[in-house]
Amino acid sequence: MTLLAPLFLQLALLGIGVTIALHFIVTRQPPSSVLPTTRFVPRDTVQVTTVSRPNDLLLLLLRVLIMLLIGLAFARPVLVADRTPVARIVLADASFAVKDIAEVRDSVRKLLRPQDVFIAFDTAAHTLPISALDTLTATHAPGHLSAALVRALREAAELRARADSIEIVLVSPLRASAVDGATLAIRELWPGPVRIVDVSARTDSAITRGVQIRGAADDDGIRLAFNYTGADAGTRLVRGQLSADDTAWAARGGTLVHWPVATAPQGFAPRSTTDTVGGVLAGDAALVYPLERLWTAKDSAHVAARWIDGEPAALERTVGSGCIREVAVSVPDRGDVVLRPSFARFAQALTAPCTALMTGPPASEETRAAIGGDGPLAHRDIILPPDDIATPLVPWLLATALLLALLELRMRRSHAIARAHELKTQQESAA
């Protein structure tokens, strides 16, 4: 057992010493005796100090225990297990980018030992028991390495008490999409190397070849935005109501764009007062035109397009292996906006394959090198301890101290009652 704040225990021991001393050394006025002829005693002031045997040893014992327990609780004791030479933190990529999750499971299984830590991640990272490895499944969410690294740093801070050196192993196809602007900065916080174990990545098979348009009138201007509108296109754009077939098609991995003409898309509600907005933005495509805004978003989902004032103009929901994109932008039936190239770019951005379906290219060599790093394994001494170390003993110590304090209070009251009773008996016998 080690103490995180031993000063408190030292203070408690000091307090115990003072308490014991106070129990033994009694400075008080002696009990007064009645003497009718007190007037003949010379006037004087005397303070009597006596060193007496304490007659309340049980009370003293309780007080000592209470102070000791409180001091120990504030000193935050931590039980430390035996250290292993090397502990491993395995980061398993369970995102959409993984082609075969079984390959990940096999790789992780080879690496994991009982004392190691297992973290699975996609957009979020979770520490799992090793037994959960067998049930690990791939998700439809993209992988975020930053989240995994942050989790690994926290686990390393906890693990430093149980290991001399710590190694981080990343089991992932490591696509470029998994690396964001913060990833390398987070990586620099880890003083050792990160071993990268490659697994196969899913290939982006759902490459759009065009848009199939359903429910649009023949003179719907939106048709002009797309060159190819064959039935085998990778993206389906529905201008009317969605059917069960549309949803099933999306769940099979398609990109379904629901862009109704007059009704509110799912996740949107009619605005109390319609207004006109000067433009809308989808990815890098911007359409600058006075567009009428009829609906407002009521659900929270991935925003695929925004009005220029920041309000969502299109939402994207993941359905099965695909997604449904609800577009709340009314297409003007007058004017030449649909003939403009900017409208075509905007429409193509809205009909691009779903974000979750894009694994993107592999990370560059520079990125891999930066993430992998080099040098010896990180020693426990150079790993920062955690800000908040779990101290499970503390509540028990405090609870026991509270219990003893209640007992001490009860005992003191019992003593006081007994003393009062004794005094009353003396007075009655005197009367």
Next chain:
Amino acid sequence: MPLSQYAAALDAVRGIGWPALRRVRTTPVGPHASIVRGSTAEFLEYRAYRQGDDPAKIDWKLVARTDRVYVRVSQERTILPTMLVADASASMAFPQTTHAKWKIASQLAIGLAAIARHRGDPVGLAVAHADGSTIIEPRTRSTVLEEMMRALDVTPGGTNSVADVMADALHLGARVVLLTDFLDDDDTGLLAHAKAAVAAGREVYAIHIVDGLELDPDAKQLLVSDPELPDVRRPMPPNARTVYKRRFAEWRDKLARDWRRAGTVYELVVPQAEPFRRTIRRITSAGEKGGASR
């Protein structure tokens, strides 16, 4: 104190007399020599006839023998109303466990009252306690002792003015017995009343009751307090005890001297220091020494 506890005191005073210190001025017939010369059977002397004497008192046989006119003078006997004044202040409830001072004061009061009443004197009682006083006027009836016992059945406490009660008692009795520890703040007033009473021809007995623990306090007592003034606390280490004992003795000597000089009978009584009968005899014998002739 239960009435039965007076049985021993009453038994102890059996056969003890308590003559007056001097001739008594009262006229009712009683056991004490009166200042009045009368014509009772108790012959005292012959005195030459003076104008105005009752001719019936002339001893004609003596006239025949001596040819001079003499009248017979006899000793009149009268009563001596006796008042007992008991101080029931807090200082009399000492020691706290036994109240020995109050007990001896009560027993002395009943004992002296029994002696006086047995000789035909009316007896009364005045108890000075915290709530004022309880006064039983001098009477000779058979139940007066029981009334006195009930009046004495109090627990001493608080403070009182014994001097005021003493003044009332002096109006009621020709002989007043004061049973107190003289720790009342107004002891000079008490002495002044006594002096005035003695000057008026009354008999005053000052019975000073002091407990043994007051004479020689327990050495374990390191801090003492006055029961009538609880705020007055004084430490009493060994050197202070010596000073205390000296001061207390000086005070007692001065008190005895003052009261005796005032013409009163002063007696110091320490509970348990001597048999009760001896204490009673010590008090009542003051009249025998110089008593009736004074």
